[in-house]
Amino acid sequence: MKSHATEAEIQAVVRMVEDLDYNAHIIRGVERTVVACVGDERGEKHQLTHLESVAGVERVMPVVRSFKLASREVRPEGSRIKVGNAEIGGPRITVIAGPCAVESEAQIEAAADAVKAAGAHALRGGAFKPRTSPYSFQGMEEEGLVLLERAGRRVGLPVVTEIMDPHDIDLVAEHSDMLQVGARNAQNFSLLRRLGRIKKPVLLKRGMSMKLEEFMMAAEYILSEGNPNVVLCERGIRTFETATRNTLDLNAVPLLKAWTHLPVIVDPSHGTGIYSLVAPMALAAIAAGADGLLIEVHPTPESALSDGPQQLKPSRFADLMKALKPLAEAVGRTL
């Protein structure tokens, strides 16, 4: 309550709180009075927040976080998510690699060979691309999906690709082993809800300006519709720093691992936007406790149709995989 709230205002708030099926406790402080509300607020948070517009009320401060199915308390041992013949969330680090976009049969086949040879566990590639400009390359769409699937099958790697439009869910699910939701759609609740109704695993990227609690709630949208197969991906947030494309927030890794049973992986390619930072930040992500990595690898980055500056050449990716092995072992994991 405000410091000059009257007794009548306090009592009015107490009555409102009780009408909402909470118990109200009045705590009279040196300077102001607090009305503590006890009850199950999950799903009804707004009912208390709106009290901020009531006379005499200064602030409504929620105490309990509102995610439940994603909470680590639900499954303290952590979830392991199967993606084709790979698994994310166990002691082994999972590396998903491939080009930003599928550009041609030759390109995706070369990429598949390169990432398989270096030891990656899954192949990524975009067929539907979210681009800031409508005039940029938007992806090969269905043709790209088919090429990606074929390349993955040939080298024996499951494939991961982005879904943007709810209309495309069946198509994308048919051709891939895991559906990725990009940062720009991280709070596209219609899409999340529909992905909750399929069984294929979902790779959910953190939005550019998404608080970790909101990230958990976005996962909760998928879980609450019945799909338990969600992997979270930190991919950098938007800050004032312009030297890097995004600010990779590795604090998110140990914090999310403490909050949720869902696996957490890191995308250092988007998280930095600069190929020379990908390897050090990939190592850092594993040191921080990540369960895996999402790395952009392109046979010839200088001719890529999107995100060239952040994609690794096959040789650099192979070097990174070699460097990852002793690092993973130093933190008690395997590769």
Add this chain to the structure above:
Amino acid sequence: MKSHATEAEIQAVVRMVEDLDYNAHIIRGVERTVVACVGDERGEKHQLTHLESVAGVERVMPVVRSFKLASREVRPEGSRIKVGNAEIGGPRITVIAGPCAVESEAQIEAAADAVKAAGAHALRGGAFKPRTSPYSFQGMEEEGLVLLERAGRRVGLPVVTEIMDPHDIDLVAEHSDMLQVGARNAQNFSLLRRLGRIKKPVLLKRGMSMKLEEFMMAAEYILSEGNPNVVLCERGIRTFETATRNTLDLNAVPLLKAWTHLPVIVDPSHGTGIYSLVAPMALAAIAAGADGLLIEVHPTPESALSDGPQQLKPSRFADLMKALKPLAEAVGRTL
């Protein structure tokens, strides 16, 4: 080029640039050499940006902005967008007001009466609500649309409501005069593209972490598909400041007005999240040159099912409308 780039590297870049149909000019500086690329980069930006992964290249710096249909140069006098019997973008300030969400027939009818009586030009109300938590009230959906339309028709105001899912476009367009795209969907390119194929005006809100240039490009998605009826809405960005729900970025108003012919309105309700800040920031928005306002008004904010703390009571809204009139006149507009 990097400061130690070799002549061979410079010549290789020149050849690559020319292969991309640009003319290359070499400028040899005191410390480093710059290769200036002249040509029409619109739509092909990636082809130059990817040069950042080429040997000897330090940075690729684009000089020209990449929006075209939204550019003010296209229509220097500015666009006026018809929304039912209202118009946005002329000398008159347009005020769109109503509750955050349609909650019941009684509530939306009371809101319609209140905003009409105070002089608003359009009625807003959400039927599909994007909520951070899947457990929060998600809107009355189709029933809400019907109630909103009926209330608007009765009081003679056009209605504005949010669209979240591409599957709902026909339904929402049938019942409303303007479709609003919320901040979380501001880069949902599938949705934007589909809205470009209808004729109903679109109210496009700025994303929480969207640069103004990206905001322009999002509008460009709609325009490039054939729908010229787009109104931009500044609604606050996400910053480190936590005293307000968002940081209303009024710098955006004169800057967007200089860049684009599209009308620009401001939402001080979401932009502040605090009802006592709505009136001063509404006045400030008009002083900064905004073409209109989007204001949340609820008959009884303390019982609202969403966003209670930022919704105005009818009496406060009427006071704001009275205060707006002399202010609009002081900057050469009318209300």
Add this chain to the structure above:
Amino acid sequence: MKSHATEAEIQAVVRMVEDLDYNAHIIRGVERTVVACVGDERGEKHQLTHLESVAGVERVMPVVRSFKLASREVRPEGSRIKVGNAEIGGPRITVIAGPCAVESEAQIEAAADAVKAAGAHALRGGAFKPRTSPYSFQGMEEEGLVLLERAGRRVGLPVVTEIMDPHDIDLVAEHSDMLQVGARNAQNFSLLRRLGRIKKPVLLKRGMSMKLEEFMMAAEYILSEGNPNVVLCERGIRTFETATRNTLDLNAVPLLKAWTHLPVIVDPSHGTGIYSLVAPMALAAIAAGADGLLIEVHPTPESALSDGPQQLKPSRFADLMKALKPLAEAVGRTL
């Protein structure tokens, strides 16, 4: 407390809280227990915050804000600060104008004439300049102070200038009517404390990443040492947006006016960094309730030694002053 906190942990926390001279109230919720602490925490905040490292504790949430001398409750009618023959905080809008830096006698005299002629109430000019690079122009120092003072005296305007080094306080105070603390020194507590021991008014700018509550606390440093003459200045915060130099946060104006009795002015020159945005944002600031403006005016901006792009030419400044008058009247102020 954490959801699995034991009764022993709860009781241990209660004892700790009581040892710190607070009263502890245990509130047992559906999911977790809250220990409410009642007492005077001002100045001792750390003693409770540190409980976050105690077993079983999840979070410490302070309820009361910790500023006192700056609080509006101390002087609900608001403070008026005298600066030479000007006053900030009354019904009249106060405009402080002049060049970013004093560059020569001719320049500051021409600036003084221009701002006086247009109706400004005080003259600003930097003699000690905080520059990002040590190789940039750092100001004329003492010579600049003398030139500024002389120009102000001649046209009858009080002068405002920046103080950067505690060693210079006596010197700067001798030659000026108000000492400005720049954004980069806004949490230079040694400087603030020393400014609290003089009587000259202090113009305290908000730091680039300073929360409003921290801004209040910085003012509290000056007030708590005995100098009541503090004026707050919103000058833009650092965000992800790069189209403007800073993001002018006008939400700060009505919020600070509600929290504190100190006057609040706005600097649209630094807040935007673009001269064409200065006038619309100056109008917006007054509409939002600011008590005054700080405007950079230079006789010939294109030859300025610092911040050229944001300084107004005298003719544009005169136009702004003309536009301000009806705007001020529209919100019940005078100019």
Add this chain to the structure above:
Amino acid sequence: MKSHATEAEIQAVVRMVEDLDYNAHIIRGVERTVVACVGDERGEKHQLTHLESVAGVERVMPVVRSFKLASREVRPEGSRIKVGNAEIGGPRITVIAGPCAVESEAQIEAAADAVKAAGAHALRGGAFKPRTSPYSFQGMEEEGLVLLERAGRRVGLPVVTEIMDPHDIDLVAEHSDMLQVGARNAQNFSLLRRLGRIKKPVLLKRGMSMKLEEFMMAAEYILSEGNPNVVLCERGIRTFETATRNTLDLNAVPLLKAWTHLPVIVDPSHGTGIYSLVAPMALAAIAAGADGLLIEVHPTPESALSDGPQQLKPSRFADLMKALKPLAEAVGRTL
């Protein structure tokens, strides 16, 4: 130049540029004309930037970064900075540990024993504390310095402590082996300049909203006055995320290491603000290429007078040191 700039405007700009001793090259593009300026802009950057206020000019885009003494090109092999009997910047990771603040003789002696026993290379402790509130504990000042020095000497560790006020430089330098500049003073240029005139090494922390290029320029202030002994410290930046106290920006580590020869260390205690995140982020920092760590360790964190929630207990710190050893080796370093 703007797209509609006239030939006369272009020629006027060319003359201005040449008057500033640059060579001007005119590049005529499809849509607009660019005037490339070749010359040595270091230290004179403002002279070009101000052209943004000239008729017909759209933007001034600097191509060259303006730090020189700090640039890696100056010393490609990297600098090693001696701090008493420790060294920062070589193959060995350097760990500086100790309490946030010196609170008593018993506390700092216990801390010194604990960090020495666990294998730290230097002892830290604040005697002058920058606190947001003037009513919080401000440090033991000179008495604290003496206690810190004595504890360090006894256990054979060099000591690091913060300097806030230029008046205290001699005093602090007398009692310590390295002077730390805190985040809030990172652009206190008076202080930086004065620290450039001593010989003791300086630990420069990144400001909360400081771009990496500005961080380099702050180091340049110290270097340019003659003190080459500067170590940079990433300690987290301020972003929208509130789950952690700051967002530790580990991207800064490989980027700074590429830009500068100065050593780079990381402070995961302030960077996270949560003790359980300190160890994973310390490991991540080393994996990303940091030369050392700054870790807050307190004998009894739950009774700390400042920053309790982020300080490690001695046993946790010892565990961290054990975990660091194999990790350092996995990236080719030693501890």
